[in-house]
Amino acid sequence: MSRKLSEQEYGKTTSGQLRKWLDGDQDLLLGNVEMQPQKPFEEDEKTKKERAEEKKRVLKKVYDLNNNRQVRVFEKLYRVSCALFCVLLLAMLLMAISQLPSIGAAERPVNNEVSRRYIEDGLQETGSVNIVTGMILDYRAFDTLGESHVLFIATCTVLILLRIDKNKKKELEDEQNDSVYEPQNDVILQTVARILVPTIVIFGIYVILCGHLGPGGGFSGGAIIGAGLILYLNAFGFKKTERFFTAKTYKKLSFCALACYSLSKCYSFYTGANHIESVIPLGTPGAILSSGLILILNICVGIVVAGTMYTFFVMFRKGGY
Amino acid sequence: MEFVQNFPFFSILISLFSGPLCSVIGGKAARRINLAVITVIGAMSAAVLNFTIRSGEAYVYLMGHFPAPWGNEIRVGVLEALMALFFCVVMFLSMIGGSLERTLEIETEKENLYYVMVNLLLSSLLALIYTNDLFTAYVFVEINTISACGLIMIRQNGRTIEAATRYMIMSLLGSGLLLLGICFLYDMTGHLLMSNIKEQVQLLHASGDYHIPLLVTVSLMSVGIAIKSALYPFHAWLPDAYGYSTLSSAAILSSLVSKGYIFLLVKIFYRVIGFDIVRDSKIVNVLFAFGVVGMIMGSVSAIKEGNIRRMIAYSSVAQIGYIYMGFGIGTTAGVIASLYHILSHAATKSLLFVAGSGLTDASGDSTSFFDLTGAGYRNKLAGVAFTVGSLSMVGFPMFSGFISKLLFAQAAVDSVYYKLLPALIALALSTILNAVYFMKTVIRIYTPAKREEVQRRGFRNVTVADQKAKSVALVCFIVLNMALGLCSEPVVRLLREGLEMFA
Numbered sequence: 001m002s003r004k005l006s007e008q009e010y011g012k013t014t015s016g017q018l019r020k021w022l023d024g025d026q027d028l029l030l031g032n033v034e035m036q037p038q039k040p041f042e043e044d045e046k047t048k049k050e051r052a053e054e055k056k057r058v059l060k061k062v063y064d065l066n067n068n069r070q071v072r073v074f075e076k077l078y079r080v081s082c083a084l085f086c087v088l089l090l091a092m093l094l095m096a097i098s099q100l101p102s103i104g105a106a107e108r109p110v111n112n113e114v115s116r117r118y119i120e121d122g123l124q125e126t127g128s129v130n131i132v133t134g135m136i137l138d139y140r141a142f143d144t145l146g147e148s149h150v151l152f153i154a155t156c157t158v159l160i161l162l163r164i165d166k167n168k169k170k171e172l173e174d175e176q177n178d179s180v181y182e183p184q185n186d187v188i189l190q191t192v193a194r195i196l197v198p199t200i201v202i203f204g205i206y207v208i209l210c211g212h213l214g215p216g217g218g219f220s221g222g223a224i225i226g227a228g229l230i231l232y233l234n235a236f237g238f239k240k241t242e243r244f245f246t247a248k249t250y251k252k253l254s255f256c257a258l259a260c261y262s263l264s265k266c267y268s269f270y271t272g273a274n275h276i277e278s279v280i281p282l283g284t285p286g287a288i289l290s291s292g293l294i295l296i297l298n299i300c301v302g303i304v305v306a307g308t309m310y311t312f313f314v315m316f317r318k319g320g321y
Numbered sequence: 322m323e324f325v326q327n328f329p330f331f332s333i334l335i336s337l338f339s340g341p342l343c344s345v346i347g348g349k350a351a352r353r354i355n356l357a358v359i360t361v362i363g364a365m366s367a368a369v370l371n372f373t374i375r376s377g378e379a380y381v382y383l384m385g386h387f388p389a390p391w392g393n394e395i396r397v398g399v400l401e402a403l404m405a406l407f408f409c410v411v412m413f414l415s416m417i418g419g420s421l422e423r424t425l426e427i428e429t430e431k432e433n434l435y436y437v438m439v440n441l442l443l444s445s446l447l448a449l450i451y452t453n454d455l456f457t458a459y460v461f462v463e464i465n466t467i468s469a470c471g472l473i474m475i476r477q478n479g480r481t482i483e484a485a486t487r488y489m490i491m492s493l494l495g496s497g498l499l500l501l502g503i504c505f506l507y508d509m510t511g512h513l514l515m516s517n518i519k520e521q522v523q524l525l526h527a528s529g530d531y532h533i534p535l536l537v538t539v540s541l542m543s544v545g546i547a548i549k550s551a552l553y554p555f556h557a558w559l560p561d562a563y564g565y566s567t568l569s570s571a572a573i574l575s576s577l578v579s580k581g582y583i584f585l586l587v588k589i590f591y592r593v594i595g596f597d598i599v600r601d602s603k604i605v606n607v608l609f610a611f612g613v614v615g616m617i618m619g620s621v622s623a624i625k626e627g628n629i630r631r632m633i634a635y636s637s638v639a640q641i642g643y644i645y646m647g648f649g650i651g652t653t654a655g656v657i658a659s660l661y662h663i664l665s666h667a668a669t670k671s672l673l674f675v676a677g678s679g680l681t682d683a684s685g686d687s688t689s690f691f692d693l694t695g696a697g698y699r700n701k702l703a704g705v706a707f708t709v710g711s712l713s714m715v716g717f718p719m720f721s722g723f724i725s726k727l728l729f730a731q732a733a734v735d736s737v738y739y740k741l742l743p744a745l746i747a748l749a750l751s752t753i754l755n756a757v758y759f760m761k762t763v764i765r766i767y768t769p770a771k772r773e774e775v776q777r778r779g780f781r782n783v784t785v786a787d788q789k790a791k792s793v794a795l796v797c798f799i800v801l802n803m804a805l806g807l808c809s810e811p812v813v814r815l816l817r818e819g820l821e822m823f824a
Binding site (some may be wrong): 143263268 | 330460468
């Protein structure tokens with residue numbers, strides 16, 4: 001620091017003093033104002049002892065939960081008010097529901113032009129024989145896009161919570177790892193699984209692929225495939241499943257599926273909003289390759305759902321794969 | 322249709338897409354992508370804001386090939402674009418402000434998952450801001466809830482797991498009530514699109530049909546969102562969630578997540594039910610009462626708190642109380658004051674969190690109030706920033722908090738007589754209580770600590786060069802705060818215009 005004044009002289013100027021105060025070296029009030037120095041806190045042994053005993057007594061009385069009257073009264077009051085509140089809420093909701101339009105009546109407000117168009121024009125406009133699929137994957141595809149991301153983010157949260165670091169995993173003793181005690185190579189389970197797993201997975205694929213032709217779709221088919229994978233895992237153990245399915249595979253698969261979903265919907269939203277004719281043909285209703293993008297979207301949703309189910313199971317059982 | 326009008330849709334899709342993308346790449350690349358996404362979306366929102374100001378009217382954007390009651394749609398006006406831009410700015414600053422803490426507190430293998438959460442959180446906030454469909458809003462409320470849980474528990478210690486569990490339970494209760502409300506509305510009106518519901522509800526209100534279910538619906542939705550945004554009696558999850566999570570999570574949660582829900586409530590009041598019906602239903606009076614109580618009780622809890630992070634968190638309870646009091650006044654002026662307070666609180670609270678962490682860095686990472694003695698000298702910039710934030714919270718002129726208090730007071734004076742006095746008294750009382758705990762802290766950080774004590778504990782001085790990212794964030798936050806405080810007129814005008822376009 002270049003300074004004409006010496007350190008000592010600088011310290012006496014106003015800026016020097018301000019600097020000192022800023023650095024916390026000097027208290028400006030100290031020495032300039034009449035002050036009584038703070039006395040150190042002193043007490044004799046007797047009061048110290050008394051205070052400690054007093055504190056102990058108070059703590060004992062407060063935390064003696066069995067004999068503490070206030071706590072007991074509070075707990076009773078709490079329970080009673082809880083019950084009262086629930087009854088009140090129940091009565092309120094029941095009253096509100098009793099005044100709603102009755103179920104099944106023809107003049108319900110729900111039977112309006114919205115559902116009429118879904119039912120009457122759904123087949124022509126979406127090309128999907130299954131109107132429900134046409135509704136969730138074409139009319140209201142934005143909601144379903146959000147919903148499949150809900151599944152994805154739920155898996156990510158479970159990964160955050162339960163995934164065990166690979167370095168830490170070695171420290172974990174086998175004692176704590178309760179999967180050691182699970183029965184391995186159960187013959188009955190393996191035999192049944194050998195027959196069932198392919199059937200389940202093929203059925204799941206069928207449900208996904210025919211989502212636009214009949215009951216089914218990505219969500220239900222994905223759940224079926226996920227169940228099949230879980231059965232396979234239980235029968236044959238992690239060694240076999242990890243050959244083809246790990247956390248990395250899951251992330252890549254669901255990224256591809258969600259990206260595919262986002263991009264295809266990006267195209268159809270963009271063309272829709274800008275009133276550009278979409279080039280995707282709807283095909284003949286009833287054929288497997290029909291109804292525009294719905295088949296692809298169903299496959300994407302199915303992959304995400306199956307991966308999510310399987311990952312949940314693995315995370316809760318082992319904490320990493 | 323101009324190309325700019327596509328930008329809201331692009332920003333939702335980009336942030337949705339970048340979420341899964343971050344899960345397959347490494348932590349460092351994910352961090353860069355995250356910052357880039359926030360910047361791009363901020364720039365897009367600014368363009369949209371510019372466009373809507375010029376065109377002077379809101380526009381509807383189809384999400385698909387089918388028009389509104391059959392397909393989904395989003396609706397963009399000045400208010401929505403302003404909120405989106407502001408949320409992006411605050412999120413960007415919070416992310417760079419907390420980057421150091423993230424590297425220390427998050428396991429390296431899980432770092433990319435953090436950015437998955439942040440990107441999807443951003444997309445859900447944008448969707449909540451823009452959507453014109455009640456069910457789409459619910460879907461993105463789910464994403465919002467889950468990602469907020471992830472943000473809390475990514476720093477894994479016992480307190481955050483507990484906090485995340487509490488948050489999950491309370492927040493799901495809120496979501497459930499909101500969903501019940503949506504079901505009731507759908508049953509009565511047969512629509513999910515906001516504008517169509519409003520038409521039907523106006524008819525129902527005029528004919529007097531379904532009076533009780535309508536009342537129950539409004540209250541279910543209000544209570545649900547009040548729980549999710551931590552209005553006073555439902556705030557038990559808040560101090561732990563904000564106090565122990567990693568810095569950028571705390572800043573984002575306090576300044577954005579709860580505000581997104583409050584914005585949804587404004588939307589429900591104005592675009593779904595109609596504000597005059599809400600006012601007639603007397604729900605606003607209940608919100609007013611809870612808001613007033615929250616203003617006082619939040620500050621009282623903050624005074625008792627000895628942990629600086631939790632103190633700042635409790636202060637949020639009081640500020641949320643302010644916002645609900647503004648709705649409760651039941652006039653447009655009150656709602657504008659609340660909207661302004663959303664902006665002001667978002668700018669100030671994240672500033673306080675970042676500055677508070679700067680102070681604790683200079684005090685050996687201890688959040689205890691007494692260890693902060695003299696921290697303002699050891700980390701000068703954080704000290705100044707904390708002082709600015711505190712003055713703004715207390716309502717000192719030149720800073721944003723002053724303007725929002727002024728707007729609240731003006732709104733209260735113009736309202737009905739039985740709300741005038743409670744609102745003004747609560748404002749005055751809450752200001753004094755704010756001053757008690759914030760000024761107490763400011764005095765504490767500028768009380769010189771004893772030399773020996775500092776050396777014994779090994780407190781080090783933190784300079785700007787040590788924490789470049791945090792310092793940049795702090796300076797930007799201070800500028801943002803003073804900009805809101807000094808040039809409030811254009812912002813308030815934008816809010817007023819936006820609210821007119823909003824309904």
